[in-house]
Amino acid sequence: MKEVACKRCLRIVPKGKDCPICKGKDMSENWKGFVVIINPEKSKIANILKRDLPGEYALKVSK
Ligand SMILES: [Zn+2]
Incomplete structure (x- = not known):
């Protein structure tokens, strides 16, 4: 399945x-x-990226 990234929190x-x-x-x-x-x-990494919930995140999202 194709996955997308949230533009706000990645x-x-x-x-x-x-x-x-x-x-x-x-x-x-x-x-x-x-x-x-x-x-x-x-x-x-979570600290640097300021992500405080477990899961999968993109590093960069194009607008
Ligand atoms: Zn989000």
Whole structure:
């Protein structure tokens, strides 16, 4: 299934779904990079990206 990334918080979601994190509907098929955050409290990446919920995120989304 094609996946899209939320333009607001970069969460990756299956196409056709709303963002479960910020409830945004503004999705982009043009995203790059891929990061999985499992333990937000312990993850340096989560800290740098300011993602505090586990899940899959894009690193960059084209508007
Ligand atoms: Zn979002």
